Amino acid sequence: MKQQGLSEEKVQKINDYENSDLSDREKAVLRLTEIIASEPHTLDDEFFTLLKEHFSDEQLLDLGVAVGLLNGLHRFLETFGVLPDSYQENISCDVPQRGK
Numbered sequence: 001m002k003q004q005g006l007s008e009e010k011v012q013k014i015n016d017y018e019n020s021d022l023s024d025r026e027k028a029v030l031r032l033t034e035i036i037a038s039e040p041h042t043l044d045d046e047f048f049t050l051l052k053e054h055f056s057d058e059q060l061l062d063l064g065v066a067v068g069l070l071n072g073l074h075r076f077l078e079t080f081g082v083l084p085d086s087y088q089e090n091i092s093c094d095v096p097q098r099g100k
Contacts, residue, residue: 025054
């Protein structure tokens with residue numbers, strides 16, 4: 001994640017993002033992700049207004065589609081116990097840099 005500019009310190013803040021010093025925009029994305037993944041019927045007008053302060057309609061659509069597709073893929077893989085061929089427990093892969 002560091003290759004993409006995300007420090008380990010920032011990653012650690014994600015678990016308790018509401019009480020962290022992450023930006024309001026970052027907190028909104030994380031909350032939206034939780035809503036889409038676990039509580040889709042809880043998106044209320046107040047939170048939607050807050051989202052609109054930080055994102056355009058196009059950005060919200062992109063975020064929603066990305067989170068929804070990845071969440072669906074994750075559920076499918078978990079349901080059928082599918083692991084990538086290169087999976088190794090407690091090992092993560094490097095995130096490729098753009099243009100390399």
